Amino acid sequence: MNFDYNEEQQLLADSVRRFLSKDYEFEKRRKLVASAEGWSPQVYAQLAEMGVTGIPFSTDHGGFGGGAVDLMGVMEAFGDALIVEPYLPTVLAGRLIARAGNDAQKKAILPGVVEGKVRLALAHTEKGARYNPAWVQAKAVRSANGWELSGEKCVVLGAPMAETLVVSARTDKGVSLFVVPRDAAGVSLKAYRTVDEMRAADVVLKSVKVGSDALLGADGTAIPLIEEATDFATALICSEAVGAIKFACDTTLEYLKTRKQFGVPIGTFQALQHRIVDMYISYEQAKSMACLAASKADTASDASERARSVSAAKIKIADACRHVSQEAIQLHGGMGMSEELKVSHTFRRLTMIAQQFGDADHHLARFAALG
Amino acid sequence: MDLNYSKDELAFRDEVRGWLSANLPQDLRDKIANYDELGREDLMRWHKILAKKGWVAPAWPKEWGGTGWNVVQRYIFEEECGYAGTPPLIPFGLSMCGPVLLRFGTDAQKQRFLPRIYNGDDFWCQGYSEPGSGSDLASLKTKAVREGDHYVVNGQKIWTTLGHVADWIFCLVRTDSSLAKKQEGISFVLIDMKTPGITVRPLILMDGGHEVNEVFFDDVKVPVENLVYEEGKGWTVAKYLLGHERMNTGRIGASKRELAKLKEFAAQQPGDDGKPLSEDVRFRDRISRVEVELMALEITNLRFLDQMRRSGQPPGADVSMLKIRGTEIQQSLTELMMQAVGPLAQPFEASNGDAGFDAFTAGLAPRYCNFRKASIYAGSNEIQRNIISKMTLGL
Numbered sequence: 001m002n003f004d005y006n007e008e009q010q011l012l013a014d015s016v017r018r019f020l021s022k023d024y025e026f027e028k029r030r031k032l033v034a035s036a037e038g039w040s041p042q043v044y045a046q047l048a049e050m051g052v053t054g055i056p057f058s059t060d061h062g063g064f065g066g067g068a069v070d071l072m073g074v075m076e077a078f079g080d081a082l083i084v085e086p087y088l089p090t091v092l093a094g095r096l097i098a099r100a101g102n103d104a105q106k107k108a109i110l111p112g113v114v115e116g117k118v119r120l121a122l123a124h125t126e127k128g129a130r131y132n133p134a135w136v137q138a139k140a141v142r143s144a145n146g147w148e149l150s151g152e153k154c155v156v157l158g159a160p161m162a163e164t165l166v167v168s169a170r171t172d173k174g175v176s177l178f179v180v181p182r183d184a185a186g187v188s189l190k191a192y193r194t195v196d197e198m199r200a201a202d203v204v205l206k207s208v209k210v211g212s213d214a215l216l217g218a219d220g221t222a223i224p225l226i227e228e229a230t231d232f233a234t235a236l237i238c239s240e241a242v243g244a245i246k247f248a249c250d251t252t253l254e255y256l257k258t259r260k261q262f263g264v265p266i267g268t269f270q271a272l273q274h275r276i277v278d279m280y281i282s283y284e285q286a287k288s289m290a291c292l293a294a295s296k297a298d299t300a301s302d303a304s305e306r307a308r309s310v311s312a313a314k315i316k317i318a319d320a321c322r323h324v325s326q327e328a329i330q331l332h333g334g335m336g337m338s339e340e341l342k343v344s345h346t347f348r349r350l351t352m353i354a355q356q357f358g359d360a361d362h363h364l365a366r367f368a369a370l371g
Numbered sequence: 372m373d374l375n376y377s378k379d380e381l382a383f384r385d386e387v388r389g390w391l392s393a394n395l396p397q398d399l400r401d402k403i404a405n406y407d408e409l410g411r412e413d414l415m416r417w418h419k420i421l422a423k424k425g426w427v428a429p430a431w432p433k434e435w436g437g438t439g440w441n442v443v444q445r446y447i448f449e450e451e452c453g454y455a456g457t458p459p460l461i462p463f464g465l466s467m468c469g470p471v472l473l474r475f476g477t478d479a480q481k482q483r484f485l486p487r488i489y490n491g492d493d494f495w496c497q498g499y500s501e502p503g504s505g506s507d508l509a510s511l512k513t514k515a516v517r518e519g520d521h522y523v524v525n526g527q528k529i530w531t532t533l534g535h536v537a538d539w540i541f542c543l544v545r546t547d548s549s550l551a552k553k554q555e556g557i558s559f560v561l562i563d564m565k566t567p568g569i570t571v572r573p574l575i576l577m578d579g580g581h582e583v584n585e586v587f588f589d590d591v592k593v594p595v596e597n598l599v600y601e602e603g604k605g606w607t608v609a610k611y612l613l614g615h616e617r618m619n620t621g622r623i624g625a626s627k628r629e630l631a632k633l634k635e636f637a638a639q640q641p642g643d644d645g646k647p648l649s650e651d652v653r654f655r656d657r658i659s660r661v662e663v664e665l666m667a668l669e670i671t672n673l674r675f676l677d678q679m680r681r682s683g684q685p686p687g688a689d690v691s692m693l694k695i696r697g698t699e700i701q702q703s704l705t706e707l708m709m710q711a712v713g714p715l716a717q718p719f720e721a722s723n724g725d726a727g728f729d730a731f732t733a734g735l736a737p738r739y740c741n742f743r744k745a746s747i748y749a750g751s752n753e754i755q756r757n758i759i760s761k762m763t764l765g766l
Contacts, residue, residue, distance in 0.1 A: 001380065001443065002373045003677045009372075069372045253764055273760040274753065280764065281692050288670035295374050312663045368659040 003291060005073050013073025015050055020081040026342045033084055033197040039161060044085045048116020056091055057098060061110035067298035068235040072290065075236050079243025082342070082349055084198045086119050088240075089158025092233040093120035093166040096177060100217030100225050105179060109164060121162035123153040123180075123203045124226060131358040133226050138205060140169035140176060146211040147171075149178060149186075152204050159201035160191040166216065167205065173220030184208050196349040224303065231310040234357040235293035238310075238317045241353045242290045245283050245320055248328040248346050252276060255332055272331060279324050286320035289313035308370040311363035317353070318360035325350035374670065376447075384447050391455040394420060403456040404632075406734050408580060411494060411536040417458040418491040428465050428489055431473065435481075436489045442679050446672070453624025461533065464488040464495035467612055468541050471559065475600035475608055484561070498528040498542030498562070498586060499609070506754050508543070509553045509606060513588060515544035515560060517595070517602075522546070522560060524568075524591040530748075534571050534584035537564050543605050557605035561597040568592070576744075578737035579720070613750065621672045621697040626665055629704045633711065634658060640711050648711055661703045668696045688762035691755035698745035698752065709739040 005013065024043060032040050047053060055070050057063030064070070078087070094113045097105060097120075112118030129135035138151020149169050159165065165180045165187070180187065186208035189201040217225060253276055256267030266272055293313035300306035325347040329336035336343060354360070376384065399413060421427040422436075429445050431437035440448065452460075460466075469488050472481055487493045504511040513526025524544055534540065540562050547556030562569070568591040574583045600608050637649040637658065648654050675689050709716050716736040718728040726733075746752045760766045 001376050001673060001677055003674045004681075005372065072372075253766075256766065267766040270757070270760075273764075273766050274756045276764065276766070277756040277759045280759065281695065284671055284674075284689075284692060285667040285696070288674055289667050291372060291374060291674070292666070292670055295372055312666050315660075315663050316667050364656055364659055364663075367663065368655050 009070055009073055012051065012055075012070075013077055016047070016052060016074050017077040017080070019046060019050065020077055020083070024081045024083065026345075029082060029084070033193075037161075038193060038197070038199045039085050043083075044087070044119075045116050047085070047087065048114075052087070053090070053116045054114040057094065057110055057114050058106075061098075061106060062114040063110070068232055068239075068294035069298055071236055072239040072294050075239035076243030076246070079240035079245075079349070080247045082197075082244070082345055084196075086121070086158030086161045086199070088233060088236060089121045089156075089162065090119045091236065092229055093122040093162075093164075095229040095232055096122065096166050096216060096225055097179070099228070100177060100222075101179075104213065105216065109179070112163075118164065119158060119162045120164050120166060121156050121158040121182075122168075122226075122229075123156045123159065123165045123205075124168045125154055125156070126152060127154050131362040133230065134175065134223050136168050136170050136175045138167065138169040140171045140178060142171075143209065146209065147178060147214060149180065149205045149208040149210065152202065154202045155194075155200050156203050157194070157198060157200045159189055159203055160199045165203065167203075168222055168226065169205075171219055175222040175226075176219050177216035177222045177225065178210055178214045179216055180205075180208060180210055180214065184210065194352065196352040197345065227307065228303065230357055231306055232297050234310050234314055235290070235297035237353050237356055238286070238290040238293045238313050241317050241321050241350065242283070242287050244346050244350050244353070245286055245324045248324050248343055248350065249276070249279050249283050251343050251346075252279065252328045252331050255335075259333075275327055275331065279327050282320040282323045286317050286324075289316040293317075304370050308367055311358075311367040311370070314358060314363040315360045315367065318355070318363070321350040321354040374673070376443075380443060380447065383444055384451060387448050387451045388455070390424070391451060391457060394424070395455060395457055396420075399458055400456060403458065405731055406738055409458050411533070414458050414461055415491045415494065418460060421460070422490050427460065427491075428469060430466070431469060431485075431489075435473065435485050442676050446676055450624030450627075453622055453626075454628050456625075456628055461494070463497050463532075463537075463541070464493065464539075467497060468495050468539075468561070471541070471599060471608055471612055474611060475559075479596070480561075480599065493538045494533070494536055496531050496534045496537035496540045496564075498531060498540045500530045501527060502529050506751055508609070509557065511543055511545060511557065513542065513544045514548070515546050515558060515593065517546070520595050522593045522595060522598070524560070524562065524588045524593055526588050528586040528588075529583075530574070531571075531584045531586045532582055534564075534586050535573060535581070540564055540586065541599075543609055546602050546605075554606040556603050557609070558602050559599045559605040559608040560593055561599065562588075562591065562593050566591050566593070576741060578741040580737070580741060621668060621693040622701060623665065623669050623672060623697070626697070626700050626704060629701075629708075630658075630662060630665060633661075633704060633707055636708065637711050640713070654707075654711075657707060661700060661707065664696065664700050664703070668693065668700060671696075688759045691750075691758045694749065694755050695746075695752045701745050702739075702742050705735075705739045705742040709735040711735075 052074055054063040055066040059065050090113060097109055109118060126135060126137055140147045140149050149167060151169060162182050165182050167178045167180045168175055169178060186206040188204045191199060191201040194200050256272055256276060257265055259266050290313065293310045296306050296309035300309060328343050329347055332343060335341055338344060399417060402409060418427060426438060428436050429438040429440050429448055433439050465488060469485060472484055499508060501511050501513060515522040515524045542560050542562055543557050544560055545556055546558040550556040568589040570587040572585045573581045574585055575581055637654060638647045640648040642648040642651040672693055712732050712735055715732050718733045
């Protein structure tokens with residue numbers, strides 16, 4: 001039993017945190033998200049330089065062969081700094097390529113991902129799917145030279161910055177995955193900013209022609225792969241949530257100590273003391289569950305053990321995201337409502353994490369179904 | 372990072388589990404499973420079985436019978452006992468008076484009391500709370516006046532758990548009322564319950580059970596050699612002890628056992644549609660919620676233990692968190708057990724001696740009632756929040 005990060009994990013987390021506290025402090029981030037692109041290729045390149053993009057990929061492609069636990073400290077730092085760069089979408093789609101792809105596909109894409117030159121996005125969710133991974137109505141039909149894809153995907157995170165999309169579509173054998181260049185003929189994007197200031201797009205595929213080498217893994221076998229990759233990404237956002245929750249707790253505590261009303265710091269009021277104590281209890285429990293999610297994402301003996309642990313974690317994390325973000329705003333009073341304070345942006349990210357990859361109810365149903 | 376126990380820790384757990392399974396008498400096991408009331412004899416019988424094995428006071432120094440286990444092993448032992456459903460070890464002697472004597476007692480006091488605590492010869496109770504002093508413990512008024520080689524004690528204690536079967540009581544008493552600060556002038560004394568002038572009156576709780584009492588002191592003579600540590604320094608002793616009292620309030624093993632029982636029980640109870648209650652989505656979700664809470668508490672507890680083991684520091688205010696969440700979970704479990712039987716939770720007592728109901732089922736609501744105490748005792752959950760606020764957050 002050991003809950004510490006090892007030396008490498010700690011060093012990486014520290015250097016990412018140091019870099020972000022300097023180059024990604026709140027005012028810089030504000031300018032960045034307000035810019036036309038809405039993200040910083042330089043920051044992304046820096047993260048790649050530090051090795052962050054290589055961690056979860058095999059040494060065969062220049063990566064470090066790490067897992068979710070190796071990324072916990074980094075994700076916490078991302079949550080603290082409210083990173084908007086498309087790291088998570090790239091890892092999510094990249095994991096599908098790494099696990100389902102053949103050698104040629106992996107060699108073609110993953111080295112660029114590791115170097116930070118290629119970004120990916122998973123075009124999977126459709127309107128009407130809610131959190132059901134098996135709801136796919138986009139179609140892929142065999143053609144003379146490969147496949148023809150048609151359908152509509154919504155809220156594809158990172159799509160505007162991605163060079164390559166991994167697209168789920170239904171064939172006559174079931175749900176399958178395809179590698180599709182974002183600029184392929186017939187692919188069109190409606191890009192927008194998300195509530196948590198990231199960039200996403202609705203993606204329309206109109207008779208998009210791809211070669212037979214675009215099929216990722218065996219035809220019709222995508223659902224368990226998508227579930228696995230989504231569980232991995234869920235474990236990562238659990239740690240991202242922990243970083244954001246910690247910031248929300250700490251900044252609120254600081255506020256309680258400095259903000260004066262009735263001639264005294266408001267932190268002297270027991271009504272507020274008990275509430276911030278409960279916020280920190282939520283933080284500690286979130287941290288524990290993030291440890292569980294990451295370690296089971298890496299080492300679970302089977303899919304149901306992994307799914308059960310990740311869902312249990314996401315239930316608590318979703319609860320903690322809502323509880324801490326709501327209380328942080330309330331305890332800041334009117335100031336908490338202001339767009340000028342970082343905590344209001346943390347609120348927006350935590351609100352979205354609570355629902356990303358399934359809200360508490362979704363995961364409660366999944367958890368209960370697994371006994 | 373590795374959330375699993377090491378090979379050695381697993382071997383230790385299996386050893387404890389195997390021994391408990393072989394040595395926990397079936398009748399005691401049944402009483403626990405049926406939620407029957409345990410008397411002094413039941414409690415001391417189990418105490419003596421553990422004492423004979425050498426496992427009754429793991430945290431004590433080895434020379435006094437401790438096991439030398441590290442914090443993780445102690446935790447494993449406690450949780451395995453909870454999971455197996457052993458009678459509880461009553462903490463007043465083993466985890467409260469014992470550690471106080473080890474830390475503050477004279478050699479003579481140690482020699483006199485520790486072996487008897489260890490072997491279960493004396494049954495101890497705790498004299499802290501008073502009618503006007505609950506969470507505000509330091510406001511206590513029970514007076515001890517020095518007269519020659521005795522203190523004369525007058526006053527009243529309340530909520531004295533198992534005081535009606537106890538041989539000894541350790542008390543906080545006021546030896547000096549002239550000091551401005553209420554924490555000063557308090558002393559920690561050991562009192563023989565057979566001393567003339569002590570009256571124990573039962574306080575029946577809302578579940579109908581008798582576990583707590585009022586204890587009245589009317590010119591009770593206590594030899595000065597029964598003073599622990601210095602006169603007027605009782606608050607230092609009390610603070611030390613409060614940390615001990617909160618050590619194992621997570622009660623994860625016991626809650627795991629109750630959760631498994633609840634799941635099994637819910638599968639046998641009918642839902643509104645005649646299918647098992649465990650298939651009712653709303654009820655199932657309630658169970659799952661508690662299960663997830665328990666997972667989070669267990670991992671948090673292990674994290675804290677891991678930190679303690681590394682730093683060598685005693686538990687800090689973090690333990691308060693375990694008390695809050697642990698008791699909430701215990702309460703949720705008793706509530707769900709009661710809710711699982713629906714209208715059958717109502718019978719309480721046979722009016723003509725002929726109980727037309729199943730006693731186990733009828734015991735579930737009283738048990739729910741009884742467990743409301745958990746968030747009140749050992750420092751109410753609000754006091755725990757005060758502790759975290761002050762000690763950890765610096766407010």
